[in-house]
Every structure is written in C-alpha cells, then in structure tokens.
Amino acid sequence: MAAHDGTADPVPAKGPDPAGAGPGSPLSDPLSVPRVGHSDVRELRGPLLVLGDAAGVGWDEFATVAVSGQPERHGLVLEVDGDETTLQVLEGTEGMSLGGIEVRFSGRPLAVPAGPGWLGRVCNGRGEPLDGGPPVTGGTPTPVGGWPLNPVYREPPQDPVLTGISAIDALTTLVRGQKLPIFSVPGLPHLTLATQIAAQATTSSGRAFRVVFAAMGMTHADIAFIRDRLEERSAAGELVLLLNAADDPVIERILTPRIALTVAESLAYDHGSDVLVIMSDMTSYAEAVREVSAARREIPARRGYPGYLYSDLATLYERCGRVQGREGSVTIVPVLTMPAGDITHPVPDLTGYITEGQVVLDPDVDARGIYPPVDELSSLSRLMRSGAGKGRTREDHLDVAAQILSAMARARSAAELAELVGTAALSETDNAYIEFRNVVEHDLLNQGRDELRTFDETMERAWQALSLLPRRELNMLSAEFLDKYLPGPEGGARS
Structure with a gap:
C-alpha cells in the first residue's frame, strides 16, 4: 500500500513541480526549474x-x-x-x-497537486480538465507512485460501505478499507453497476464520503454515460472523475489509476474522508502494461503479459486501507472484464490473489433478466465479518447471509435434478427450494439500475424469501432470530 508511514508527515514539503508540464496541466508549477536539455x-x-x-x-x-x-x-x-x-x-x-x-x-x-481541489472536477487520464474549468492547483505536489506504508501502522478494515444494492450489501458486504473487485465479461452491465455504486455508496462513520472514479479505455458513449450518471454527486463536490477514452494514448492508462489513488490518499489520510476508488476497466490497464512491455522487448510470460504484472497490479490494489492515527480510509473496487469469460485469464487470476474476494457477474443470470446479474455462489467478500453484524449492519445479517447462500446452493442442486427427472418427481422440500431461488433472484437480488435500497429493506426482502422454506430447514438461524424476524404467524413457525 502506498500511503504514509504513520510517524512522519506523509506529504513532502512544498517544492518545485515537474518541469515544463504546461499551463493547462496539474503537473505544472511556476517554481519549476528545468535541467539541461538532451537531444541524443x-x-x-x-x-x-x-x-x-x-x-x-x-x-x-x-x-x-x-x-x-x-x-x-x-x-x-x-x-x-x-x-x-x-x-x-x-x-x-x-x-x-x-x-x-x-x-x-x-x-x-511525476507529481500532482493532491488535495480537495479535485472534488467536483472532470479531467482526462492525465488530470487535465475536461469540464471547462481551470487546471487543478493549490494542493501539495505528491508523487503519483504514492508513499510506502510501514505495515505496523496498518489497521484492519472494518465497518461497512453500504452501496444501496442488495446483492452486495446482503451477501458480499463491502468493508471500509477493503479491495473488492467486480469480475465481468464483455456485454454485461458492469459499467452500470460501477456507476450505481459510485452514485449511491456511503458509510455510517460520520466522516465525509468521497468517490474517485478512474475510467480507462472507455468509448465516448460510455464516458457520456458516466458523466450523466454521476452528475449529481459531482455537483455536490463529492466526486473526482478521471476519464481516459479509448482513442486517447494507450500509455495514459498507466497513469490514470495512479493519479486517482494519489488524490484518494490525500483526501483520506490528510483530510479525514472515507474515499471509495472505482477503477474500470483494469483489463484495459493491463493491456497498456503489456504494450509497453512489448515495446521494451521484454520476454513475455502468460498470454504475452510481462512477468511483473502481479507486482504492478499490487502497487495499485495495495494502496487502500486504514492507517493508524488517521481518520480516513481508502476502499478500492476495481472492475475488470474477463476475455471470453475466462476467470483463469492472467488479469482476473492475479487480481484474485491480491484482493479480498470478488463480485462475479454471470451471463446466465443476466439472460434471466436479473440486474445486477451477480452469481452469488461464486462471489465472496473475505472481510465481510469485519464489517457486518451487530453494531455495524444488523445483528442477524451474517446468519441470514449464510443461510441464503446455503439455501441457494441446495436450490441449484434441486434445479439440476429437476432438469433430469422433472419437477413432479421432486420432493416438496426440493420444490420449496426452487421457489425460494426464484424469489431471491427476482425480489432480493434484482433491482432497478438507479434504485437505492436501505439496508433494512434489503434484510426484509431476505427474510421474506426465507419464509418460503420450512422452518426446520433454517438451521443456520437461531430460534431468537426466527421468532423476531421471520414473517408469518408466530414468527413463521412452519413445520
């Protein structure tokens, strides 16, 4: 993680910025003194x-x-x-x-003037304004590579980042300081999901919540969609947009996420904000790394990517977390598309090793008309127990999530059996599980693309789905929770 060492002032003293960056760039500084030129x-x-x-x-x-x-x-x-x-x-x-x-x-x-001056701004991948405003100035020049963090001063991620999206909040809870990627395939609405998270996410910490959105390799139509979807948050001064278009220089994509994370670190650790960084699409970023590697004539590794792709991705993903003595936090949600849906492709494969879980989007779920098309049995938030439960979300949250995932696994087996022998040959319990799966997908996981659900509404929908199963099947829930939350007569006391 590139942040601060927890003991010294994390921001360098004011000094000359990189030379000759030009008046329209956040990389310029009037104190800059160029060195002698080289022309060989x-x-x-x-x-x-x-x-x-x-x-x-x-x-x-x-x-x-x-x-x-x-x-x-x-x-x-x-x-x-x-x-x-x-x-x-x-x-x-x-x-x-x-x-x-x-x-x-x-x-x-390379350094940029990090600070709150970025809030509300729309810039290209190099940080140059696209919104007609002046260059971003006034912050302390900070290297885009970040600052190394002494591991002793790391604090474990905790407390939820609520997105208003039931599929994430209920079953793969995002935790403040976590890195949780979204795995998708071309053609699925991953960009819609990313912008919905950026528009709706918040924490209950009481601190200012900020979002930094770094888009890489986007079409102009996608860029227009991002700007329109996030206009309200941008106007409120809570958002930083860095937009790298597909026809921009490919090499710019290597710079875009580093500027985004540098701005996020400053807002979090210097100004006490909880910052969510969304980076889409990391596959486009990895392609830029591969192009540079090929130009350097390096020996390629898997599928032409350089052997150092793992460490390169780690220099980005590890720039998240919480720092002892600092109020803010950086949470990262990278979005990446898996070529041909191959989860063993180097980019998702290496990302999975570095990050703490994944939200997987599935074409089969999308074909059933479910949004977001999350495959709940392939998705996982490894830090969910650190950010959910009593005192954080709700006392019954973790047990309900475990029961739903267990029941969905049983429902999937029942559905596969039904394809072989027909639903008439299934037991009453197996049919109940199939009905349960349909209700979970259409009432709990499925929601509007701009629908913001409260956490209590999400949990109410979860309990409504669980009420379709016989009470004896709800063996991961305590009698206390069943009596208190399960709908139906006497707490849903079904045999």
Whole structure:
C-alpha cells in the first residue's frame, strides 16, 4: 500500500513541480526549474523513446519532451542502462522523428497537486480538465507512485460501505478499507453497476464520503454515460472523475489509476474522508502494461503479459486501507472484464490473489433478466465479518447471509435434478427450494439500475424469501432470530 508511514508527515514539503508540464496541466508549477536539455535521441519504439548521453538520470523520473513545431509531451523514465535512458512518452511518439527533439529531466518523480481541489472536477487520464474549468492547483505536489506504508501502522478494515444494492450489501458486504473487485465479461452491465455504486455508496462513520472514479479505455458513449450518471454527486463536490477514452494514448492508462489513488490518499489520510476508488476497466490497464512491455522487448510470460504484472497490479490494489492515527480510509473496487469469460485469464487470476474476494457477474443470470446479474455462489467478500453484524449492519445479517447462500446452493442442486427427472418427481422440500431461488433472484437480488435500497429493506426482502422454506430447514438461524424476524404467524413457525 502506498500511503504514509504513520510517524512522519506523509506529504513532502512544498517544492518545485515537474518541469515544463504546461499551463493547462496539474503537473505544472511556476517554481519549476528545468535541467539541461538532451537531444541524443537514438530510437523511437512504440510509446518509448531511447535517449543517449543522459548521465545522472533516475528511474521513474519525470521529463518533458520538446518536439520541434509541436506541443510539449511528457515522459517517465522506465530504464537506465549505462548512458542510455528509456522513457515512456505519455502522449505517445506518433508524429515524432529522431531529429528536433529535446528532453529535459525534472530531477524528481511525476507529481500532482493532491488535495480537495479535485472534488467536483472532470479531467482526462492525465488530470487535465475536461469540464471547462481551470487546471487543478493549490494542493501539495505528491508523487503519483504514492508513499510506502510501514505495515505496523496498518489497521484492519472494518465497518461497512453500504452501496444501496442488495446483492452486495446482503451477501458480499463491502468493508471500509477493503479491495473488492467486480469480475465481468464483455456485454454485461458492469459499467452500470460501477456507476450505481459510485452514485449511491456511503458509510455510517460520520466522516465525509468521497468517490474517485478512474475510467480507462472507455468509448465516448460510455464516458457520456458516466458523466450523466454521476452528475449529481459531482455537483455536490463529492466526486473526482478521471476519464481516459479509448482513442486517447494507450500509455495514459498507466497513469490514470495512479493519479486517482494519489488524490484518494490525500483526501483520506490528510483530510479525514472515507474515499471509495472505482477503477474500470483494469483489463484495459493491463493491456497498456503489456504494450509497453512489448515495446521494451521484454520476454513475455502468460498470454504475452510481462512477468511483473502481479507486482504492478499490487502497487495499485495495495494502496487502500486504514492507517493508524488517521481518520480516513481508502476502499478500492476495481472492475475488470474477463476475455471470453475466462476467470483463469492472467488479469482476473492475479487480481484474485491480491484482493479480498470478488463480485462475479454471470451471463446466465443476466439472460434471466436479473440486474445486477451477480452469481452469488461464486462471489465472496473475505472481510465481510469485519464489517457486518451487530453494531455495524444488523445483528442477524451474517446468519441470514449464510443461510441464503446455503439455501441457494441446495436450490441449484434441486434445479439440476429437476432438469433430469422433472419437477413432479421432486420432493416438496426440493420444490420449496426452487421457489425460494426464484424469489431471491427476482425480489432480493434484482433491482432497478438507479434504485437505492436501505439496508433494512434489503434484510426484509431476505427474510421474506426465507419464509418460503420450512422452518426446520433454517438451521443456520437461531430460534431468537426466527421468532423476531421471520414473517408469518408466530414468527413463521412452519413445520
């Protein structure tokens, strides 16, 4: 996790920002003093620029690239080998030739002015305004790579982040400080679900709740949808939007989530807010990493992705959590599409190792007209017990969730048996489970795309579904909870 060490001031003192970023960019700073320019450009390779005779350059150093007759571009040092330095050019190298290029290094990593000035703003993937407003300024320049955190100062995630979506709140509760990805396939409404979470999510901590939405590789239609759907939260000054379009430079996608997380860390740990970061689509991000790796001529690993993809993703996902002595928190919900629905694809596979569960969207559930099309038996929140139950959500929550998942597994088996022998050959109990599954899907899990449900309403729907089963089958619920919450005469006392 890149945040703070818990003992020292986590934000560097005010200093010069990266050189020559331009007046329309949050990367600029009037105090910036450029270094001597270098013009020994030896190779242009995809998004990469290979520069010679550049001694004293450091890894991850920020640079500006002056191109004769063109606007300045920006770059980051990827590799230093002897007198050769390899930079990734954020705007790409299209239209550039070996002559007429001058590179100036800043002497420090890429930084942005983090702080509350980002709230309510709509920017592109590099942080440049898309809303017609001025550049984001006024914050302390903070490296987009974040700050390393001493593990001693980590605090375990706790308390729920309620999304108003029953499928998540009831069965895969999101916890403040958790990283919980959404696994989907192309064609499913994962973007609709992500924007609904961004529009509705909140906590009961009493602190300010903020949302940072980082979109990567989106079509212009998707970007328009995101802006329209989140307009109300943005107007309220609770949202930061970073939008990378599909026709923007691919290399920009590597920068977008890092800027988003840098802003989120500042809002959380410096300003005491609970911050939810939604990153969609992480598969587009991984494709950008693969493109850079191919341009660097690195030996590919699984499906052409670099062998360091795991650690690269970890540098993003681990920038969440709670820090001792700090009031705020960073919660991350990455959204990723699985090519051909393959959950063993490197991106979802490695994401699953790093994160704490997953919400899985299923085409078969979507085909039954259920929104959100969550496969509840494949979904899991490993930290749910830390954020749910008495004093957090409701005393009966964990037991109800366990009973519903157990019953849904039994209902799935009964449905498969019915396909073989027919429903007439099933027992009364098996038929009750099949009816229970239908009610859970259509009354509990299914809801409108802009419907905000209270947690009590979600639990009421859950108990209504459980009332369809014989009381003897509800063996994961205490008699106290059954008498108190189960609908029906005498607490639903069915035999």
